[in-house]
Amino acid sequence: MTDTTAHAAADEPDAGALLDIYKRAATIVLTDEKLRAVIRSGRLSTPYYSPRGQEIISAAMAVNLRKDDYVVTIYRGMHDHLAKGVPLKDLWAEYAGKAAGSCKGKGGPMHITHPDVGVLVTTGIVGSGLPIANGLAWASKIRQEDRVTVTNFGDGASNIGAFHESLNMASLWKLPVIFLCQNNRYAEHTRYDKGTSIERISDRAVSYSMPGVTVNGNDAIEMWRAARDAVARARAGEGPTLIEANTFRFHGHHMGDSGEYMAKGELEAAMIRDPFVALRQLIVARGAASDADLTAMEDALRTEIDEAAAYAFAAKYPEPEEALEDVYASAVS
Amino acid sequence: MIKVTAAEAARMAIEEAMAADPTVIALGEEVADPEGGGIRKVTKGLSTRFGADRVKSTPISEQAIMGAAVGAAIAGMRPVAEIMLMNFMTLALDQLVNHAAKIRYMSGGATSVPLTVRTMTGAGRSLGGQHSDMVEAWLAHTPGLKVVVPSTPADYKGLLYSCIFDDDPCVFVENSIHLSARGDVPVGLHAIPLGKAHIVRPGADVTIISYGRPMDDVKKVAESLGEEGISVEVIDLRTISPLDEAAILNSVAKTKRAVIVHEAVRSFGVGAEIAARIHEHLFGELAAPVQRLGMPYTPVPFSSALEKTILWSPEKITAAIRKTLG
Numbered sequence: 247m248t249d250t251t252a253h254a255a256a257d258e259p260d261a262g263a264l265l266d267i268y269k270r271a272a273t274i275v276l277t278d279e280k281l282r283a284v285i286r287s288g289r290l291s292t293p294y295y296s297p298r299g300q301e302i303i304s305a306a307m308a309v310n311l312r313k314d315d316y317v318v319t320i321y322r323g324m325h326d327h328l329a330k331g332v333p334l335k336d337l338w339a340e341y342a343g344k345a346a347g348s349c350k351g352k353g354g355p356m357h358i359t360h361p362d363v364g365v366l367v368t369t370g371i372v373g374s375g376l377p378i379a380n381g382l383a384w385a386s387k388i389r390q391e392d393r394v395t396v397t398n399f400g401d402g403a404s405n406i407g408a409f410h411e412s413l414n415m416a417s418l419w420k421l422p423v424i425f426l427c428q429n430n431r432y433a434e435h436t437r438y439d440k441g442t443s444i445e446r447i448s449d450r451a452v453s454y455s456m457p458g459v460t461v462n463g464n465d466a467i468e469m470w471r472a473a474r475d476a477v478a479r480a481r482a483g484e485g486p487t488l489i490e491a492n493t494f495r496f497h498g499h500h501m502g503d504s505g506e507y508m509a510k511g512e513l514e515a516a517m518i519r520d521p522f523v524a525l526r527q528l529i530v531a532r533g534a535a536s537d538a539d540l541t542a543m544e545d546a547l548r549t550e551i552d553e554a555a556a557y558a559f560a561a562k563y564p565e566p567e568e569a570l571e572d573v574y575a576s577a578v579s
Numbered sequence: 580m581i582k583v584t585a586a587e588a589a590r591m592a593i594e595e596a597m598a599a600d601p602t603v604i605a606l607g608e609e610v611a612d613p614e615g616g617g618i619r620k621v622t623k624g625l626s627t628r629f630g631a632d633r634v635k636s637t638p639i640s641e642q643a644i645m646g647a648a649v650g651a652a653i654a655g656m657r658p659v660a661e662i663m664l665m666n667f668m669t670l671a672l673d674q675l676v677n678h679a680a681k682i683r684y685m686s687g688g689a690t691s692v693p694l695t696v697r698t699m700t701g702a703g704r705s706l707g708g709q710h711s712d713m714v715e716a717w718l719a720h721t722p723g724l725k726v727v728v729p730s731t732p733a734d735y736k737g738l739l740y741s742c743i744f745d746d747d748p749c750v751f752v753e754n755s756i757h758l759s760a761r762g763d764v765p766v767g768l769h770a771i772p773l774g775k776a777h778i779v780r781p782g783a784d785v786t787i788i789s790y791g792r793p794m795d796d797v798k799k800v801a802e803s804l805g806e807e808g809i810s811v812e813v814i815d816l817r818t819i820s821p822l823d824e825a826a827i828l829n830s831v832a833k834t835k836r837a838v839i840v841h842e843a844v845r846s847f848g849v850g851a852e853i854a855a856r857i858h859e860h861l862f863g864e865l866a867a868p869v870q871r872l873g874m875p876y877t878p879v880p881f882s883s884a885l886e887k888t889i890l891w892s893p894e895k896i897t898a899a900i901r902k903t904l905g
């Protein structure tokens with residue numbers, strides 16, 4: 247737990263911000279719970295890469311962003327989507343492959359797109375979001391907007407060439423972009439130290455002359471502070487930041503992952519330090535809200551999520567013709 | 580009209596597009612003026628006129644170039660990215676194929692990628708196996724991309740201008756020999772519609788379908804066969820994908836004979852696709868099997884002596900035409 251007394255009050259999220267982080271995190275945690283349940287029961291058939299355990303990162307970043315800021319994320323991205331404000335019904339309907347989904351059922355969980363809330367790209371190709379984020383940020387810079395772009399990716403992605411090309415270009419061009427590496431210690435079944443040659447990914451920022459910070463991404467206050475600083479820097483036109491947010495994924499790479507490649511007790515140890523529970527305890531300890539308040543918030547969210555799921559299951563599948571639409575903006579016959 | 584090189588014609592298209600629309604921007608290795616305005620000067624003067632923010636030289640980072648172009652396009656700009664040579668496109672294919680081509684579809688139309696990629700290639704200059712390839716068939720095989728191959732300086736201008744203002748990702752394939760060739764180019768607005776082939780020369784006996792640099796020889800052969808009394812209809816595809824199937828079928832329905840000529844490797848190529856479509860629609864009406872002329876199934880060799888043997892030639896084109904005439 248962060249030593250809160252060591253920091254001035256202004257260097258921490260106030261009670262309102264903490265509750266905002268909690269609400270976004272709760273939306274993610276409860277959605278994840280429901281998604282896993284309906285997938286396990288066979289009600290929903292979809293690839294699913296649970297972000298459970300990483301929810302504080304997205305929530306603490308999102309409260310520092312504006313609605314018009316851009317977010318790019320990956321297949322393990324539901325937390326980033328919901329934290330940024332993708333409506334539950336649109337998300338659920340897309341997971342269910344329905345016409346009412348945010349991508350008309352043609353993208354699915356790996357490609358959720360929702361420009362209204364700034365979720366512009368979700369990609370299933372490891373490391374490929376970073377170069378695109380540069381382009382989004384470049385567009386903002388040309389238009390002299392103070393919009394910020396955040397691109398999320400995993401520890402494994404930091405070994406892809408595109409990561410290095412992108413950090414170099416973003417630094418050269420002083421782009422308003424935040425590279426948010428969610429280091430959950432595994433890339434599929436590969437333990438961090440077997441795939442990554444450096445102890446701290448944030449040290450890679452040195453090669454690209456940009457600030458690089460490693461934080462405990464599961465600590466709402468630490469993560470909020472890193473996000474705030476990177477957002478302020480980008481918004482002020484001072485350039486990119488690499489944030490390495492340490493975390494752990496609670497449900498393996500994807501649904502059904504046996505986890506046999508992990509050391510005994512590693513997952514259990516991480517789950518005992520559940521970041522969502524820790525935030526709840528912090529909020530209650532600080533008197534920002536009572537246990538009962540938070541339970542009431544969760545109950546309301548659970549109802550909303552149940553409604554979104556029911557809506558998605560009841561919604562219509564796309565018509566067959568839909569498969570041929572949206573290939574081109576201007577079709578040529 | 581003014582007489583300029585194809586490189587200058589392409590430069591005019593970009594400059595006029597940038598002047599007309601502030602969302603048009605350009606990036607690529609050495610495209611800004613301090614770095615020379617592009618290795619073939621196609622972007623010369625643009626960074627000086629429009630500012631260093633809109634015309635950016637990049638590091639040698641093809642993924643980052645293509646990705647930045649994709650991102651800027653999603654954000655509402657009209658980027659013109661230069662990938663110095665078509666063989667270097669291999670390094671950017673993830674962004675082009677998995678992202679530029681599919682993002683509109685996968686987002687259900689919520690986002691689109693109005694991006695133009697300019698690239699240069701072509702055999703005939705002894706540049707060997709990694710600097711000469713025509714890989715337009717790979718790209719045309721990817722739904723969501725438009726692939727354009729111009730053959731005259733005027734078309735360099737008119738087609739590139741249309742690519743820039745098209746709302747889909749377009750790959751514009753420049754030819755390294757043609758870039759220095761001169762021709763008449765319209766001054767002022769010149770836009771040629773994408774997806775429409777150009778009937779360069781009407782004819783009655785045989786249809787020859789081609790695009791890019793081989794068009795020069797195709798036109799010459801058609802002319803000389805015309806003097807012999809063989810009437811050759813010449814189609815310049817201009818756009819490979821979407822293919823102007825109607826223009827091809829209308830012509831071949833009339834002539835009943837078709838020859839396809841391209842620089843790229845013959846096997847699995849654009850010619851194969853065109854031949855298949857002709858057979859699907861006109862099988863019973865053909866007077867002869869469709870002929871395809873393309874490079875043999877080999878990388879491009881260095882030696883000019885060898886390079887010549889694998890490329891098309893007026894003699895090979897003439898022979899293919901005569902074969903359809905029996």
Ligand SMILES: Cc1ncc(C[n+]2csc(CCOP(=O)(O)OP(=O)(O)O)c2C)c(N)n1
Pocket residue numbers: 322370371372373399400401402403404430432433434499
């Ligand atoms: C370019 C590419 N290579 C391989 C894969 C297969 N793959 C999917 S996820 C993954 C692991 C990525 O790990 P990391 O970047 O740490 O993200 P995490 O899944 O842990 O969130 C791999 C190898 C892919 N999708 N894309």
Ligand SMILES: [Mg+2]
Pocket residue numbers: 400401402428429430431432433434
């Ligand atoms: Mg990982």
